[in-house]
Amino acid sequence: MLIDIKDLYKIYNEGRESEVRALDGVTLQIDRGEFVAIVGQSGSGKSTLMNVLGCLDIPTYGDYFLDGTDVTGLSDRQLARIRNREIGFIFQGYNLIQELDALENVILPLIYRGIPVWDREDMAMEALEKVGMADRAHHRPSEMSGGQQQRVAIARAIAAHPPIIMADEPTGALDSKTGKHVLEILRDLYREGNTILLITHDEGIAATAKRVVRLSDGKIISDAPQEVDWT
Amino acid sequence: MNLLQAFKMAFKSIACKKTRSFLTMLGIIIGVASVVIMVSVVQGQNKKSMEYFEKMGSNKISVDAYYYYSSDGSNTIFEDLYDYCLGMQDLVVGVTPNIQVYNNMTVKYKTKTASTQNWENWEDMLQVVLGSDQYGACNNYTLASGRELAYLDIQNANNVCVLGGRLKETLFDFVDPVGETITINGQPFLVVGWYERKDLENWPELDNIVLLPYTFNRSLNQNSPINSFVVKARSASATVKAMTKLDAFLGSMFPKNADGYSNVGDYYIRSDNSSAASIQEQSNMQAMVLGGIAGISLLVGGIGIMNIMLVTVTERTREIGIRKAIGAERRSIIAQFLIEAAVICGIGGLLGIGIGYVGTMVAGKFILQDSSLTPSIPMALLAFGFSVVLGVIFGLYPAVKASGLQPVEALRAE
Numbered sequence: 001m002l003i004d005i006k007d008l009y010k011i012y013n014e015g016r017e018s019e020v021r022a023l024d025g026v027t028l029q030i031d032r033g034e035f036v037a038i039v040g041q042s043g044s045g046k047s048t049l050m051n052v053l054g055c056l057d058i059p060t061y062g063d064y065f066l067d068g069t070d071v072t073g074l075s076d077r078q079l080a081r082i083r084n085r086e087i088g089f090i091f092q093g094y095n096l097i098q099e100l101d102a103l104e105n106v107i108l109p110l111i112y113r114g115i116p117v118w119d120r121e122d123m124a125m126e127a128l129e130k131v132g133m134a135d136r137a138h139h140r141p142s143e144m145s146g147g148q149q150q151r152v153a154i155a156r157a158i159a160a161h162p163p164i165i166m167a168d169e170p171t172g173a174l175d176s177k178t179g180k181h182v183l184e185i186l187r188d189l190y191r192e193g194n195t196i197l198l199i200t201h202d203e204g205i206a207a208t209a210k211r212v213v214r215l216s217d218g219k220i221i222s223d224a225p226q227e228v229d230w231t
Numbered sequence: 232m233n234l235l236q237a238f239k240m241a242f243k244s245i246a247c248k249k250t251r252s253f254l255t256m257l258g259i260i261i262g263v264a265s266v267v268i269m270v271s272v273v274q275g276q277n278k279k280s281m282e283y284f285e286k287m288g289s290n291k292i293s294v295d296a297y298y299y300y301s302s303d304g305s306n307t308i309f310e311d312l313y314d315y316c317l318g319m320q321d322l323v324v325g326v327t328p329n330i331q332v333y334n335n336m337t338v339k340y341k342t343k344t345a346s347t348q349n350w351e352n353w354e355d356m357l358q359v360v361l362g363s364d365q366y367g368a369c370n371n372y373t374l375a376s377g378r379e380l381a382y383l384d385i386q387n388a389n390n391v392c393v394l395g396g397r398l399k400e401t402l403f404d405f406v407d408p409v410g411e412t413i414t415i416n417g418q419p420f421l422v423v424g425w426y427e428r429k430d431l432e433n434w435p436e437l438d439n440i441v442l443l444p445y446t447f448n449r450s451l452n453q454n455s456p457i458n459s460f461v462v463k464a465r466s467a468s469a470t471v472k473a474m475t476k477l478d479a480f481l482g483s484m485f486p487k488n489a490d491g492y493s494n495v496g497d498y499y500i501r502s503d504n505s506s507a508a509s510i511q512e513q514s515n516m517q518a519m520v521l522g523g524i525a526g527i528s529l530l531v532g533g534i535g536i537m538n539i540m541l542v543t544v545t546e547r548t549r550e551i552g553i554r555k556a557i558g559a560e561r562r563s564i565i566a567q568f569l570i571e572a573a574v575i576c577g578i579g580g581l582l583g584i585g586i587g588y589v590g591t592m593v594a595g596k597f598i599l600q601d602s603s604l605t606p607s608i609p610m611a612l613l614a615f616g617f618s619v620v621l622g623v624i625f626g627l628y629p630a631v632k633a634s635g636l637q638p639v640e641a642l643r644a645e
Contacts, residue, residue, distance in 0.1 A: 054556075055638075056556055056637065056642070076560075076561055080560040080561070081558065081560075083555070083556060083557065084558020085558070089556050095553045095556070095642065097553055099243075099244065099248060100243070104243075109557040111236055111240075112554075112557065112558045112559045113558065156557065
């Protein structure tokens with residue numbers, strides 16, 4: 001089991017009147033090579049779930065085993081290593097560094113990974129080619145459209161070849177045509193054997209995933225595989 | 232991530248955020264430059280006033296002594312003082328009357344003249360001084376050629392003189408004057424020697440002297456009382472001892488009555504060492520006041536740095552969130568921001584020192600008319616260190632704060 005969480009809670013302002021249970025006892029297993037959509041309304045806790053799964057946030061209670069490792073007990077440094085090597089993030093708001101051009105943004109995780117200088121650029125260019133952005137390698141985020149920025153963000157997520165890709169509303173800020181293109185890239189990554197976690201509120205997008213986990217008020221209300229036609 | 236990489240990232244970040252980096256630097260540049268300029272100018276002025284004491288020699292004791300009821304040169308204070316000083320040669324180099332003749336006097340050699348009334352060119356104004364055979368030693372003059380006045384010249388009131396370096400040039404150009412005869416108000420005097428120039432910018436008259444035996448006081452100075460003397464001691468400690476002895480000696484010459492006053496006369500002893508010390512002290516005070524003002528401007532500059540750094544905390548927090556999300560360790564982030572802040576402040580500080588240098592030169596040349604003014608290096612280093620420390624602290628602040636957050640919290644910063 002790649003991702004194995006048991007009874008996971010994320011509670012804000014615990015014990016106070018303003019207590020919010022963003023995750024309220026979530027148990028979930030995801031295997032290597034799955035394409036899972038986590039669907040829910042705004043406030044259902046799906047982003048919190050991704051943040052916890054992606055080691056961007058720590059759960060209040062519960063166990064989280066990533067590839068057999070108990071993540072909840074890891075140090076800040078070890079978590080950074082996991083974020084760097086195991087997981088590639090795609091955010092709704094792209095989260096590119098504005099001062100760096102596309103190539104430099106994609107190179108960044110490779111630097112933190114300690115990839116030698118002479119390999120970095122090749123790996124980054126490869127990733128940019130994969131998302132069709134090689135010709136924009138030296139453009140800054142401000143010089144690109146939303147779709148282009150998101151493709152650069154995807155390139156950054158995959159540059160270091162992490163086995164897990166987590167995408168939080170990756171098409172949320174894009175028009176339907178560029179959104180489709182982004183989903184297409186995610187499918188390609190799935191076909192290459194990556195594990196894809198797609199967080200969305202959009203049923204239309206959820207319908208393209210192999211498995212759909214539905215979340216409401218911090219609880220899983222359904223979890224089922226589905227047949228999809230990707231042709 | 233290695234250190235080299237952290238450096239590269241820091242430089243990249245600075246290059247990308249030019250305006251912010253420049254504004255941060257500006258505070259430091261102005262602060263450091265103003266500290267350097269102000270303190271250097273004060274120290275330069277100080278040096279200038281100290282130059283007088285250096286050229287005149289240290290360990291000089293000025294003695295004033297006079298009888299209340301004596302209005303002519305018939306008193307023997309100097310002779311007594313001379314004999315007394317002979318008895319403490321372990322402490323004292325020499326003693327001389329220190330008398331300037333203020334009458335209208337003119338020296339003449341062939342067609343060249345110099346006058347005590349030359350108000351148009353005060354730098355060339357003649358100064359007729361009366362002294363003993365030890366006048367040169369007491370006032371730190373160095374003979375260029377010839378000899379000093381001799382004891383017998385004084386005793387016999389020989390018509391001999393020694394010229395200051397500048398006066399010698401006025402009268403003789405480059406010819407050696409020794410053996411020539413000049414006239415002072417028509418009276419012939421044999422030149423026996425001349426002194427090297429002191430070249431004190433603010434005291435040119437010291438090189439325009441014609442030194443005559445003090446026994447000419449009677450004929451050239453209306454026989455005014457000789458009340459002013461210079462005793463030259465051998466060292467700073469000898470100065471103190473000699474002053475104590477002189478005080479005792481003069482105290483016996485002018486004994487005090489029951490009220491603590493003398494009925495016959497009074498005396499006053501002071502050393503240039505203490506004048507020098509007090510001038511030094513005064514100028515140190517000036518330096519402290521101006522340095523304080525400059526320090527405040529440095530502080531204001533520091534607050535400017537602080538503001539800019541704090542304003543960008545949000546922006547930076549988000550960036551740190553992104554970096555953490557893609558796998559940056561806390562120490563990589565801190566290293567990057569530390570280097571960034573240090574480099575910005577370092578460059579700013581160096582620019583500040585550079586501008587301070589130029590500013591000091593300009594101030595020296597155009598305000599103080601002193602091209603030898605040099606910037607104060609310890610002050611520059613102090614200001615530099617201060618601004619770098621300040622910049623690093625406030626540049627590091629957002630990094631330390633944000634890198635400790637969970638990535639998701641840092642990413643949430645808007």
